[in-house]
Amino acid sequence: MAGATRAQDPVVSLRTDLDIGGMTCASCAARVERKLNKLDGVTASVNYATEQASVQYPATLSEQDLIAVVEAAGYTAAVPEPLVGLAGPGDEDAAAGQDAAGAAPDTRDTAADPAAALLQRLVISAVLALPVLLMAMIPALQLRNWQWLSLTLAAPVVIWGGWPFHRAAYTNLRHGAATMDTLISLGTLAAFGWSLYALFFGDAGHEGMRMPFELVASGSGTGAIYLEVASAVVVFILTGRYFEARAKRRSGAALRALLHLGAKDVAVLRDGRETRVPIGRLALGDLFVVRPGEKVATDGEVVEGRCAIDASLLTGESVPVQVGPGDAVTGATVNAGGRIVVRATRIGAQTQLAQIAQLVVQAQTGKAAVQRLADRVSAVFVPVVVVLAVATLIGWLAAGEGTARAFTAAVAVLIIACPCALGLATPTALLVGTGRGAQLGILIKGPQVLESTRRVDTIVLDKTGTVTTGAMTLLRTVPAAGEREELILRYAGAVESASEHPIAGAVAKAAAERLGDLPAVQRFRNTDGLGVQGVVDGREVVVGRPRMLAEEGIAVPAELEQAHAAAEQQGATAVAVAWDGRARAVLVVGDVVKPGSAQAIARLRDLGLTPMLLTGDNARAARRIAEQVGIAPGDVFAEVLPVEKVEQVKRLQAAGKVVAMVGDGVNDAAALAQADLGLAMGTGADAAIEAADLTLVGGDPRALADAIRLSRRTLATIKGNLFWAFAYNVAALPLAAAGLLNPLIAGAAMAGSSLFVVSNSLRLRRFS
Structure with a gap:
């Protein structure tokens, strides 16, 4: 909730939300959270995905005090516009600016899309960097003065393309912090700076220069340039940031869909x-x-x-x-x-x-920010690499090997440690995994989803539209003795076809599918809450509740009364059909189980999950559906309101369960957001789809198990990528510090690690 609200505690406290700007990784969110929580009486939770902070603070502080703390940490903060407003008589200006739910317009919805700006930066940088990389790695392409062409192409990539990283690194430096942005900026600028030195003051700028391919750095080191390394790192990291920004852009869509x-x-x-x-x-x-x-x-x-x-x-x-x-x-x-x-x-x-x-x-705000594995170690990894590079420089100078050799080794350390593979580890696996998922009708929204699927042990399913079709269907016809079912459907379907009621629609649809064209109805009349009647083929036909038949003086035989009572006992809806003053049949209408629901429940059990049914429908209908799909009676929660759905998820979480929630309606949106993992049916409401972490496009419940398996496989791939990316750094850093790696080879090795990460991720395309 935007703005402050008073709590009921004896000690007066307030709560507010803040929009946080300028965060570039999960460690930024952690730093903002630490700064806020250092204030006396403040409890803050910062969500990197939604770029929001939820803050509880004492009345002795103000929102401006909180904003000042965030700004002092190097970020921006603002109180968001209210999600909903209260318009009354005379509030014409406010009313004109509100949407259908009484909500103020979401200005963020019309703001420039950060993903679009990143895409533009990425495309231009990639176009410029590709020839630089090819010329450096393929000697046959090193024509006369190729090095100066490389400089012309690489300079805008390093400076303009990498500007977001340089700016973030400078901001972090001002506040005594280091993140992956710091290492990206240092590595690219070091490679670019050394290349400028080699071109203007070393041996790399003369006409006809060729760059040798050596495993060990040469004595002087001034005959090689590393522009391809500087530009390639920028392009690779921009790729990862683009996919991340695109996912974050959708974080507020659930609210917009609701409002x-x-x-x-x-x-x-x-x-x-x-x-x-x-x-x-x-x-x-x-x-x-x-x-x-x-x-x-x-x-x-x-x-x-x-x-x-x-x-x-x-x-x-x-x-x-x-x-x-x-x-x-x-x-x-x-x-x-x-x-x-x-x-x-x-x-x-x-x-x-x-x-x-x-x-x-x-x-959404209450969810702990899920930090990527690369960001979790960046606080240690980045300073260690910087210290190692400085130590390498000092060590070589102390050994009397000369300035050029010392700088060559130090640059090799920074280049070999540039987190190119680390930056690709998550987005490439996520891209391939989500692409394969899309082919299978499964939409995965981000890496935090994958962490959740691994830990989930309980899956809570909404009934209507998830386990069942969500549409009224004629379940069965119970004719009185001596009556023909075809004639019953002909007369009932004809009368019901003139009504807009969903129950009438189910009867009329079933009759038309079985019999074809239905006769016309004359003198149609609708009695609100009771039923309909009309003349079909010269007969006065009545379809409705037994009370309506009683008001028309028509007695319902005991066998039909029993059928009516049995249907309601099972949670279905029943209407009686009569003509010529006699009750002829009972029609039973209700929601039906989707064809794959029972198989889906069995598959979820095979994955080690405990399925539960949660619904706003009545208990009898819920138990009937649960019995059909194989959910235990003790795991059925019926007649649950939207607020209670959230509370039920919270109770399971408090009991130590890691909960996945599956739903399709607006009433499920909050519970989907509260759950550790939210899964939405793509055939349901937009609000539910946007609040969920996983979406099943086709609405087939059998895809639930596939979605969880694919997510777990993608997470395993990401972890494998990160392990080998770090292992590469651990093995290569000592070689670079010892002067055993030419920075060009360091750049090639870095590209090789990236190639490994990409090829490992591509294995997800074979998931079935």
Whole structure:
């Protein structure tokens, strides 16, 4: 939540969120967090992925004090715009700037995309660096004055292309810190600086110069240039940063999807007339009209009319709920049939939609920042390399070997240690793994997801739209004695085809699929909450609840009453069919299990996971579905509200479980963000998809196990890449310090380690 809120503790404390700018790696987030937590009474959590800090602080401090601490550490901080606002009468300016959920526009959504800027820098740098690399490594391409052409091409790459690293390194240096940016900047500038020295003051600038290929550095070292090393490092690291920035760009998409879910405008009743106004101008107590197919503008109470409300996107309940005067309705739900008038009881930040959005914010901000393995050791690795380079320089000078030889060895140390392979280890494996996943219908959002899949031991599945289809289907027809099922479907389907209700749609669809074209219905009438009737083939047909048949004077035989009761006992919905004054059948309608759900549960158990079912649906329906897919009754949690879904995930985590959450609705978004691993069905709501870590594009639950296996395989590849990248440095650094590596060979070895990392990552393409 942006801005400060008072807690209920005796000691007054406040909480706020801060947008943090200028962070370039996970160690930056850790440094900001340490600086904030040094303040008395402050508890801060900084998330590098979302670039936000969640801070609890005493009333003796202010938000400006917190911002000052962050700025003193070398970063920027600002209180973000409120996610949701409260618009009332007279707030026309604010209302005009709010979106459908009462939210202020997300200015970050329209800001320049950092990934696009990085891509431009990467492409230009790669185009310039490629000929430099080819000329240095292939002697046949070293034409007359090739070294000066290399300098012309490499200079903008090192200076302009590598500017983000140089700027970050300078900022870190001012505050006494070192990160991978420090080593990147030092290595590239050292290689570039030595090349300038060799060209202008050494032996490398004369016409017809050729660069020999030697394993051991020559005596003087001034006849070789290392422009290809300086430019290649910049290009490789920019590649990794680009993929990282592209993933971070999507971190706020879950909130935008939530806040754009509601209605854009509303038909308000004022002075007995309907006036359509922007949603931001709706005030508490206003009466507004909701027609069939329209979204409910905000939370309220029905004062006139009856209709069926489709709340599946918010509650997970697949069966539409009948509402009438006195019943509560929720903003962003859909009127499935019937006109109603609603009195607004909550608007803006108080609505259920806004509260779900806030839950997503808190869950995302509360997640500990997942630090890449390379960044975890950078605090030690970078200073050690710098000290080793300086020690190499001093050692060679003390040995009387000459300045040129000493600088050659020191440069070789910096070049061989440049974290090119380290920078490629994560993004290349992630790129190949996610590319293969996309072919299989699995979207992986970032390296932090891979860490989570390895540790997960419990998987919680939403029911509607995840384990089940999420659509109403005719399950079975129970005819009375002597009645023909084809005739029942013909008459019931014809009458129901004139209704907009989802239950009617299921009956009409099943009848049309089985019988083809249905006859026309005449004198159609709809009784809100009870059913429909009309004339088909000259017969008066009634389809609805037993109460409707009773009001028409039609008795329901005991066998059909038993079928109706049995269907409701199983959590399904049943309607009766009658014509010519006699009840003829009961139609059972409900949600059905997806074809692959039972197989998916079995596969998840094979991976060592414990599956659980979590749903807003009723307990009877939940138990019926769980039994069909093989989930134990004790692992079923039914009639759970969105807030309670988050609490259930937290309870499992508090019990020591590492939880994966699978869902598809807006009501699942906060729980997906809270879970250690969130998996969304691609056929579900945008908010759920954006809040999740993994998305199954096709919505097939059998892909759940494949997604976890692919993620674990990708993580293993990343760890292998990092191990060999570090092992290469450990083995090569002593050789470089001893003067046994020409910096050119050091650059080639560095390129070789990068090639190994890439080829190792490409093995993921064979995943099946």
